[in-house]
Each structure stands twice: as C-alpha cells, then as structure tokens.
Amino acid sequence: MDKKELFSNIIDKIKALSESSHDRGFVLQAVCRLLKNNLPGCDWVGFYLVDDATKRELVLGPYAGEPTEHIRIPFGKGICGQAAEVRQTFIIDDVSKETNYLSCSAKVRSEIVVPIFKAGRLVGELDIDSHTPGAFTDEDDRFLKEICGAVSHLL
Numbered sequence: 001m002d003k004k005e006l007f008s009n010i011i012d013k014i015k016a017l018s019e020s021s022h023d024r025g026f027v028l029q030a031v032c033r034l035l036k037n038n039l040p041g042c043d044w045v046g047f048y049l050v051d052d053a054t055k056r057e058l059v060l061g062p063y064a065g066e067p068t069e070h071i072r073i074p075f076g077k078g079i080c081g082q083a084a085e086v087r088q089t090f091i092i093d094d095v096s097k098e099t100n101y102l103s104c105s106a107k108v109r110s111e112i113v114v115p116i117f118k119a120g121r122l123v124g125e126l127d128i129d130s131h132t133p134g135a136f137t138d139e140d141d142r143f144l145k146e147i148c149g150a151v152s153h154l155l
C-alpha cells in the first residue's frame with residue numbers, strides 16, 4: 001500500500017469514528033492508537049487541548065505511547081507552545097538542534113505539531129514524536145490537518 005492509500009484509509013476510519021460517537025475522550029484516544037499503529041515513524045501520538053480557563057496553556061489530552069511529564073505547556077514554550085503561539089504547524093527534523101524544546105524521551109529525534117481550529121479559534125494540537133530523524137514532511141502536515149478537521153467539532 002502506498003502512502004496516499006494508507007492516508008486515505010486512515011482518514012476514512014477517523015471520519016467514521018468521529019461521526020459515530022460524541023465521546024471526545026473515546027474518539028481522540030482511538031485516533032491516537034490508529035495513527036501510532038499504522039503510520040510509519042509514529043512513536044508517540046497525543047492531543048494537547050487549549051485550557052478553557054487561561055487560553056494561554058495547553059493541557060495534555062488522550063495520547064498513545066509512553067507517559068510524558070509535560071501535562072501543561074504554556075503558549076510559547078517548547079515546540080507545542082510555539083505552534084500554539086503562531087497558530088502554525090511545526091516540523092522539526094532534529095530535535096537536538098532546538099533550543100526551545102521540551103523533551104519527553106531521549107529516544108525522540110523528530111516531531112510534528114499541527115494546530116487544531118474550530119470556527120477559526122485555536123482549540124488544540126495534534127503532536128507526534130518519532131524515534132527516526134526527519135520523519136515528517138509537508139505531505140504528513142496536509143494529511144494530519146485533514147484529521148484535525150475531522151475531530152475539531154469534538155473539541
């Protein structure tokens with residue numbers, strides 16, 4: 001199966017899942033597992049949600065992979081916080097070169113963070129870590145944006 005076919009299969013599953021249930025935790029958890037188990041190079045997949053109270057912090061939501069100490073991330077801090085601040089995808093080929101980076105595991109080599117919007121408002125992010133350097137491309141960004149669009153109504 002080529003990457004386009006793989007992406008399209010995953011998108012179909014996620015769309016069906018997000019239409020079948022309004023249980024946010026259940027759907028987001030299932031998305032994490034689906035991506036981690038099917039996308040090559042995905043070693044940690046998780047959602048960070050914008051804190052409703054402060055609107056200036058991200059709070060860890062459902063994830064698949066090893067537990068992380070980064071439960072709350074202020075806007076501007078780390079890759080996730082920077083992506084929230086500028087409301088844009090960050091693709092990091094080599095995390096060891098980053099000065100504003102929050103490490104979850106010494107094994108992680110590259111990362112992608114995709115913001116999630118609902119009616120133009122930033123509501124969360126999809127964060128994926130890889131043990132392989134340079135694991136993520138613009139094609140992955142486009143694919144992950146589609147996934148974020150399919151689940152944003154639940155956030």
Ligand code: SME
Pocket residue numbers: 044046068070073077078079080081100101102103104111127129
């Ligand atoms: N590396 C992220 C922190 C979250 S962990 O990857 C789970 C960052 O720098 O914001």
